[in-house]
Amino acid sequence: MPKKILVIDDEPDVLIFLGTLLRKNGYDVCEAEDGVEGLKKVIDEKPDLVCLDLLMPEKTGIKMYREMRKDEELKKVPVIMVTGFSTSPIGYMDFKKFIHHRSIPAPEGYIEKPVNKDELLKAIKQVLGE
């Protein structure tokens, strides 16, 4: 049974790209365009892993991540952050706050945009323990 991965990103291009990439590599993929939809799908689809964009409208990736981690069930779902935060001046501040928030554990993995296909697949395999 293929593992299910939830991809959350506000950019349709990224969704198409990541969806194509992960399906090609034998994963079951579901998609969400923002944090609200993402949170709903985490509950409904019960994915094995979440690929989360940090900067999004509606609920940002950070907010969604915090909520996931507060929930007893959802906090078990591993998350890989996909972001361009390290160089974006706006995202950088949010990320700093996020990193320094001691009460919330760090995500299981993160990779920077632009997404390197091999890096992403490697990180997924590592998190899923394959």
Next chain:
Amino acid sequence: MSKIREKWTNCTRGLGFRIALSVGLILLASYVVFIYLIVDVQQRFYLDQIVREAARFSSAVLNSTYSNMLHDDPESTRSFLHDIGKQESVSDVRIYNHDGLVKFSNHPEEVGKTVDIKSEACLTCHSEDKPFSEVAKDKRTRIHYQGKDRILGMITPIYNEKSCFTASCHVHPEDQKVLGVLDMKMRLGRFDAHIQSLVIKVVLIGLGTFIAVLGTIALYILFRVHRPVSRLQQAMQKVSAGDFSYKTPVESKDQLGELATSFNLMRDQIRRRTYELIRSRGEYKNLFEQVPCLICVINEDFRIVRQNTHMASLFKGGVGMHCYEAFKKQSEICEDCHAVKTFAKGEKFAKEHCGLDVAGQDANYVSYTSPIFDEKGKVIYSMLIAVDVRDRVKLEHELRVSKDFQTNLIENSIHGIIATDESGKIAIYNEAAQRLLGYEFHKAIGDVELQKYFPKQFVEMIFASQLGKVLPETRLVEQEAAIYSSEGEAIPVRFSGLILFDRGKPVGSVGFVEDLRNVKRLERDKQASDRLAVVGQTVAGLAHGIKNIIQGLEGGVYVVETAIEDKDSKLMDRGWSMVKNNIHRISDLVKDLLAYSKERRPQYESTDPNILAEEVCTLFEIKANEKSITIERQFDPNLGKMVNVFLDQRGIHTCLSNLVSNAIDACEMAQKKESLKIVVRTIEDNEGGVIFEISDNGSGMNDETQRKVFSSFYSTKGNRGTGLGLLVTSKIVAEHGGEIYFESAEGVGTTFTIRLPYGHKPSAESESSPTVMPLESTDGKQIA
């Protein structure tokens, strides 16, 4: 006893008594004379009657005896006389012959006796030694006393007649004239009694009348003279003793009544004047004590004769001291003493002095000396009135200090301070103003060409205030303006001005001029460096944006490759559109970056703002219609008629395009999908300029987005926006010297407003200096 005498004396002194006494005496004398005259007349009348009767009676006796005599019948004669002698009223009746021999008598013993020629009966005729022939009747009578009775004697001569000397007896010769004398004596007892009774009656009547008249007069005098006079006297005594309460009753309309009325008037006047005198004396005393001045009276030796309490409260002096001791604690007269002059010239003098008060502190006072004259016109005292001017001197000092301070403040201010007086002339012009404007101080002071010193708006305010117009605003606060220096240089300044009022009346104006040349230069430098910094920052943001695009491109390429591999034509389309989109994004990004990073001056040309707006509306009409969005045009027709609007058409077109494009995006993002509308407005700005307004009823912005609207690379449109659009727009607006701001409410819509000045003519080579906008305007709108 003495009391009675005193009363009597008082009484005899009285006017009434004296009038009564005089009247009584005069009346009494008149009565006495009157009674005397009446009695005398009566007495004479009666006596005359008696004499006449006696004469008649004698004649009758003679006639009766005539025939007896002729017939020589002495016995009949004797008997006749005896009968007559028996009558009560007849005392004696006798007949003498020529030689004085008594021939017949009622007393028979007398017959034959001779009467002495010197007896009272004979003297009547024989006083002249020779017998008379005829005697007057009144000389024939005599009155003499016989014992107690008064007796009237009457001698009647018996004349020789023809019958006598022709008678047969021939006793009497013819040449004898008087044959004898009939001596008749009659008693006057009844007559005297009658007279006496008459006298008594007359006297009694007279006395009664006298008493009645005198009594009436006395009563009249008592009531009409004595009593009113006594009352007047009493009233006068009371008034003279200072008692004004007694009012004399006016009882009659005569002179005394008038006197009483006049007296009452006089008393009233005296009373009023006395009270006035007392009151004014009290007032003067009060004035002397209470007037807020120091008053003392000094004599020729400069010793204080009198002083008021104020004097004693300020200076340690007293009556008897020298004035210079009291005021100045000196032992000598003051050098500049003006009391000396007052004594010498009898005039007023004044001078300001500095003395020592009770506490030993300096006390400034102005003293006035005025002369007090005696009745001969000699100056006996000098009244010294001193006004305490310590407060004034203190205020003067403070004022001087404050004025010096202000002058220093004004002169040393780094900003120009220029003030006008009431008449609109320059009155204050400090060094900073001189440095800034270049006009020399002595030329600027008094200058009336205010437009040389103040911005036009403030000059108009000054003129309006001088004309007495009510100004909506009396001050200008930190207005940016340009003032031309003496050399014609337009100096950017920040100007604050204030019309000065005193009790509602304009008394001048003051302007504070801050030189903004350096600030403007710094601002321009900063803007340039800001742009560089932004470009620098942009590199980071750009890298992120480019990363996303690369991601898209890489993703697209991967998707295309996968589609080719899997021969999935649907996936192929999606992949290829990803590639195309991202190439388009690069193109947009580069364009915006170029527009933002390039420093360019607006290319002003005569523009009709309505046509410009119409172009933009037409451009977006098709796109908007596709998405069921209406574009509504609300253009101000006035703007189309104006010829002096100069704008950079390309720049403003870009701005409007950006805003309309944003509005379309906002409508797309809106929850509702019906009656979406964009309104494009042009409005003529009352303050001179053009306003463009683009409103939508789209999604609106939340607070966070509103804060980031003008930040670089902020976009809500994901991969469709570069995040530079509004940044570019605000830059162009700033280059025009305009401003851009917005109002937005989440879910309701957004309105962006661009306010632009009319701009310059293309020929004018003046430097465009975008206005630096405050971060927040007063109405709470966020401003770029």
